[in-house]
Amino acid sequence: MGNLISAIVGGMLVLSATAADKSQLTFQFNAGAELRVGGQRLARIAPGYFSAGWSHGGFASDFKDVPEGAPLRASATRNGVVIDLVVRDLSVDGSSASMVYEMTPQKDISLNALFVGVVFDVDDLVGRPVQIDDSAPVIFPAERGETQVLTKKAQKVIFDTAKGALALVLAEPTSVMLQDDRAWGPTATLRIGLNQDPPATWEGGKTLRVAMTLTAPLPIVCKRPGAVVLTANDEWLPLQASLGVEPGSAVDFSVFGLADGPAGKYGKVVRNGRHFEFERQPGKAQRFYGVNLCFMAQYLEDDQAVELAERLYRLGYNTVRFHHHESNLQDRSQGDSVSINPVRQAQFDRLFAELKKRGIYMTTDTYVSRKVFAKEIWPDATGDVSMNDMKMLLPVNDAAFANWVAFTRNFLGHVNPHTGLTLAQDPALAWISLINEGNFGNFIGALSGRVKDEWLRAWNDWLGKRYASVAARNQAWGREADAVLADLPTGGRGTVAERRDFDRFQLDVATAMYRKMTAFLRDELGCQALFTDMNSWTSHAWTQLYRSEFDYVDEHFYVDHPVFLQKSWQLPSTCGNASPVKRGEPGGGHTAYLRLLDRPFAISEYNYSGPGRYRGVGGILTGCMAALQDWAAIWRFAYSHGGNMFEMGFAGYFDMASDPLNQAAERATLCLFMRGDMSPASRTIAISLAKDHYDSDDVPPAAGVVPSWSSMNTVAIVGSHVGPAGSAAPADVSVAWTDAAPKAPIALPSGNPGSGETRAALQELFRERGWLPAENSTDFGARISQSTNGEFTMNGRDDIMVLDTLMTAGGFAPAGKRINTRAVDIAILDTDATVWVSSLDKEPISRSRRLLVTHLTDLQNEGRRFAEEERRTVLSWGKMPYLVRAGRAELLVKMTEPEKATVWRIATNGKRIDQLKATVTPEGLLLPLDVKGPQGAQMMYEIVK
Numbered sequence: 001m002g003n004l005i006s007a008i009v010g011g012m013l014v015l016s017a018t019a020a021d022k023s024q025l026t027f028q029f030n031a032g033a034e035l036r037v038g039g040q041r042l043a044r045i046a047p048g049y050f051s052a053g054w055s056h057g058g059f060a061s062d063f064k065d066v067p068e069g070a071p072l073r074a075s076a077t078r079n080g081v082v083i084d085l086v087v088r089d090l091s092v093d094g095s096s097a098s099m100v101y102e103m104t105p106q107k108d109i110s111l112n113a114l115f116v117g118v119v120f121d122v123d124d125l126v127g128r129p130v131q132i133d134d135s136a137p138v139i140f141p142a143e144r145g146e147t148q149v150l151t152k153k154a155q156k157v158i159f160d161t162a163k164g165a166l167a168l169v170l171a172e173p174t175s176v177m178l179q180d181d182r183a184w185g186p187t188a189t190l191r192i193g194l195n196q197d198p199p200a201t202w203e204g205g206k207t208l209r210v211a212m213t214l215t216a217p218l219p220i221v222c223k224r225p226g227a228v229v230l231t232a233n234d235e236w237l238p239l240q241a242s243l244g245v246e247p248g249s250a251v252d253f254s255v256f257g258l259a260d261g262p263a264g265k266y267g268k269v270v271r272n273g274r275h276f277e278f279e280r281q282p283g284k285a286q287r288f289y290g291v292n293l294c295f296m297a298q299y300l301e302d303d304q305a306v307e308l309a310e311r312l313y314r315l316g317y318n319t320v321r322f323h324h325h326e327s328n329l330q331d332r333s334q335g336d337s338v339s340i341n342p343v344r345q346a347q348f349d350r351l352f353a354e355l356k357k358r359g360i361y362m363t364t365d366t367y368v369s370r371k372v373f374a375k376e377i378w379p380d381a382t383g384d385v386s387m388n389d390m391k392m393l394l395p396v397n398d399a400a401f402a403n404w405v406a407f408t409r410n411f412l413g414h415v416n417p418h419t420g421l422t423l424a425q426d427p428a429l430a431w432i433s434l435i436n437e438g439n440f441g442n443f444i445g446a447l448s449g450r451v452k453d454e455w456l457r458a459w460n461d462w463l464g465k466r467y468a469s470v471a472a473r474n475q476a477w478g479r480e481a482d483a484v485l486a487d488l489p490t491g492g493r494g495t496v497a498e499r500r501d502f503d504r505f506q507l508d509v510a511t512a513m514y515r516k517m518t519a520f521l522r523d524e525l526g527c528q529a530l531f532t533d534m535n536s537w538t539s540h541a542w543t544q545l546y547r548s549e550f551d552y553v554d555e556h557f558y559v560d561h562p563v564f565l566q567k568s569w570q571l572p573s574t575c576g577n578a579s580p581v582k583r584g585e586p587g588g589g590h591t592a593y594l595r596l597l598d599r600p601f602a603i604s605e606y607n608y609s610g611p612g613r614y615r616g617v618g619g620i621l622t623g624c625m626a627a628l629q630d631w632a633a634i635w636r637f638a639y640s641h642g643g644n645m646f647e648m649g650f651a652g653y654f655d656m657a658s659d660p661l662n663q664a665a666e667r668a669t670l671c672l673f674m675r676g677d678m679s680p681a682s683r684t685i686a687i688s689l690a691k692d693h694y695d696s697d698d699v700p701p702a703a704g705v706v707p708s709w710s711s712m713n714t715v716a717i718v719g720s721h722v723g724p725a726g727s728a729a730p731a732d733v734s735v736a737w738t739d740a741a742p743k744a745p746i747a748l749p750s751g752n753p754g755s756g757e758t759r760a761a762l763q764e765l766f767r768e769r770g771w772l773p774a775e776n777s778t779d780f781g782a783r784i785s786q787s788t789n790g791e792f793t794m795n796g797r798d799d800i801m802v803l804d805t806l807m808t809a810g811g812f813a814p815a816g817k818r819i820n821t822r823a824v825d826i827a828i829l830d831t832d833a834t835v836w837v838s839s840l841d842k843e844p845i846s847r848s849r850r851l852l853v854t855h856l857t858d859l860q861n862e863g864r865r866f867a868e869e870e871r872r873t874v875l876s877w878g879k880m881p882y883l884v885r886a887g888r889a890e891l892l893v894k895m896t897e898p899e900k901a902t903v904w905r906i907a908t909n910g911k912r913i914d915q916l917k918a919t920v921t922p923e924g925l926l927l928p929l930d931v932k933g934p935q936g937a938q939m940m941y942e943i944v945k
Helices: 302-314 342-357 387-393 398-412 449-466 470-477 496-524 541-547 589-594 615-629 660-674 710-714 756-768
Strands: 007-009 012-014 023-027 033-037 040-051 055-057 072-078 081-093 096-105 109-121 129-132 148-161 164-180 187-202 208-215 220-223 236-239 269-272 275-278 288-294 319-323 361-367 429-435 530-532 553-559 601-608 633-640 684-690 717-723 733-736 746-748 784-786 792-795 800-804 808-813 818-820 824-828 833-839 850-856 859-862 873-876 879-885 888-893 902-906 912-915 925-930 940-944
Touching: 023 081, 040 072, 040 096, 040 148, 040 164, 055 072, 081 109, 081 220, 096 109, 096 220, 109 208, 148 187, 187 208, 236 859, 269 530, 288 601, 288 660, 302 342, 319 601, 319 633, 342 361, 361 398, 387 449, 398 496, 429 496, 449 496, 470 496, 496 530, 496 541, 541 684, 541 717, 553 589, 589 615, 589 710, 589 717, 601 615, 615 633, 615 660, 615 710, 615 717, 615 800, 615 808, 615 833, 633 660, 660 808, 660 833, 660 850, 710 756, 710 784, 733 756, 746 756, 800 818, 808 818, 808 824, 824 833, 833 888, 850 888, 850 925, 925 940
Parallel strands: 023 220, 288 319, 288 633, 319 361, 361 429, 429 530, 553 601, 601 633, 684 717, 684 733, 733 746
Antiparallel strands: 007 012, 023 033, 033 040, 040 055, 040 109, 072 081, 081 096, 096 208, 109 187, 129 148, 148 164, 164 187, 164 208, 236 879, 269 275, 784 792, 792 800, 800 808, 808 833, 818 824, 824 888, 833 850, 850 940, 859 879, 888 925, 902 912, 902 940
């Protein structure tokens, strides 16, 4: 058994003890549980399922207290089918806990998986044995490779973890699958129950029963579910916050000159390679960072429009995205969905003009969520076409396209009286996304009714043009199929040749739509903006070919996006709430591979969402990734959805206006990305595709484009490239899908570019060439990656992130850890925190005469109610005031003339509150940072010489 510290002796598990004297098994309202040994988490129990298409779901309950001895109950609803979950026969005997999980769908449902998961931190398993029954142990791999480590029927599984051994004994042999989760997070999961691909129907009323016993290293104490309510106390301190920005203060970033008004003074925004530029400033790359305004946040009274525009300008933003604007702008009173409400149009025009005046450029979408009468598409229909159905109708239905043309003409063709230009003609409207989150793969597997009929018609028409006869088509596919097909080859159905044709079909349909839409915008409306499309969720090789039509590529990503447990966009909701640093990759890092290397890349939506406790580090990680990858534009989702821009409101999922923690984090993001404190990577890796990619029979259909070596995005600029066969890729190294794909000076063997073999070859190449210097700490197996110039380090093993630039320095670390850089040293004393220093003048930190210091822990609302101590599941939002988690840190700023420095505590709007006593040392200035300030919670400081 190697170093396995446990052994089965006479049917009993004998384990070594630790310093602590107990294990605690805490059950949650969703029937999951957490096992802690000596105060450290050893494992989680997580029941779940995957419906057809590997769409994951969890369970929820009514969140009421459960009497002692009563079974725990929860349920889930997927595709209209309720799955009931019961945990019964829960008992504890010394170091063992026994329980029975029963999961029963009420009706037939198509499933890939129905299971009880046992989840571990992957660091606790790496390099250690897992024994299945009496077979030889399996060593958990040190580096991420195949997702499935093992799959078999078993009755006994023993894990030798870094925190002690855990034995799992099932009542009867059951299918188990051990999964390496590192493609999604720093965990590993043993799934017990149903795992199958392709999906199959699980009969309604049939129960999956998992009876199991867990044996831990120490005696177990069991705790039943109970809610946690946050109140002001020594751990959570009230914060006095305000919305504005004190002019001239340390948080007034207008002084950086990121916005130079009016927008359009240097002509329209154009593209030059991977950068945006102004038409009359050729050769000068321009970056953009801003926020989304959603729903009523863009329809304001005149004085409010002036106030908001000025505030956004002083916050340092130079761009705004108008999003979900249509439903509040349209006037449906006349029975159509394309007319414009003149009052709302006037409000929009004023805000647009005020933003333009201050040098803030804008973007929007031509379809997001506008309600369309079904009769406008099919004359005999009633009700509305759903948002997702409208997205899927636009490429295949003429009436839907005509509806889009009519609304777009009314919206973008309207003359703004404050500018004298239509929106389409105004250079301040610099970018347009055609359909928000309209990637076909997001919805195509769930099409039904008339929308599916439209796609089937288009699919059959396309096949009729591609093949001379039905016989020729069937021969090419290698199967007999009806002359008129009654279904789409989604979800892995159909032969390889059939699914490859379906990829070509989707590419042709999307390309035709894009060309029609952009021709209308340019030729009829005179639109000067740059265009993009398909900006979220599913991406395959064919979508990269489609993106080669665009002016720029756009994507979205979220960390801790809410998952709704009962009804969409209603509480209760849950999120992972785990450290993104521990994962070892910046959130959204996968999007880097979706960009095209010969044109600009943008993120028009991203957020580290509330109530996630790691929001303070989130925006900074995105700023680092954007700087390292030399992205062109980013928009936070969102500044506001309306109602909280002129009066403080409680913190929710997304809105920056009511989240002082995320607003504070933005200061570092702007310095790192917009001001350019962090340098781009010096080498480039291209995943290359030939324009005629699908002419090769070797390419797999619906192949993903994000590789297993995604962590390379911290040491090199990465992305896709589409070009003619035999052309040159704009990169140092190319990884090609086929021999015909474009090549770089160094070309790795073509094949599957996402493979582990490619990852190993790239890492060896970078070391051999000296592109990763000998002193560089990068160790992908340990989730440690460091930029080649040392300015950014992500240490997932120790959960530490370090920023080490001359102008911004600091990072994130858990309690008891240190962050050491050239300019600052930080000791995190008692609460995980993000701490950094940014120079506010043009000098490096060591010589700067004005510095901003920020210390972020966590921020929630008074009275917020969670379903568990880990604060993943929100039951109620709570109310004002904000509460900030207490924490202390020591900060040494290595500066010249520290004796001349004065340190101020400052409010969220930058106003000086009082002085902080600091100590002059031979190395510089030592600051005692403490969230507990004289007037409540404290997050920011200003150092002035």
